[in-house]
Amino acid sequence: MNSLASEGELTETEEEFRRRNNDWYNANFTNPSDMAPTIYDRALNPGAAAWFKGSSVHLIDRVRGYLEILDAHDVPCVRVESSDPGRVIYEDADQVVVVPYETGYASSSS
Template structure:
């Protein structure tokens, strides 16, 4: 049985103990001016599609004081939102930026949920293993 939730993120924690997700990693590259014209077009078009199509969790879900490690996970059933991720991963690979897939049935304490995603505060004692296909 496959896991209920999936997240793509850096395998390395940042200085604050967070693992930057696939969108944050790609946004950093996009804003740096290092993308090819085709990659830049994919990045902008895809980000715009997500912005128009996927509900952005309320600001409080990412409150840095209340939930400093909050992270969004897609529900495994959100296939329309998972499909474009391959394009983001391809951009990251071309630039040597590591990004791993994680799957879990219990990624943390849910602080926001809609039909496609959850935002959770991760369980600090549980390390969720990377997923290998």
């Protein structure tokens, strides 16, 4: 969404939605980077991503509008839910930040 905005791809209405809702999120939940400045450092926490907790409906409900805008711009996106999205490196009342588990096959030596 922010890339579309910085490239001037959003309509006036979409940009207004983005600004209004980004401001709302900034005022209504904790930015993990404010609590742990290196949380998204790619060397320390590769692939770190924030996930809203299922109980944070007031935050999740606003995501729908973002998804609609992304869809209108043919940006593939899906809503993903998981009870175990990765190794938790930050947690508060509304969200967790996780480093995804490694994917691939474990090798065995004999």
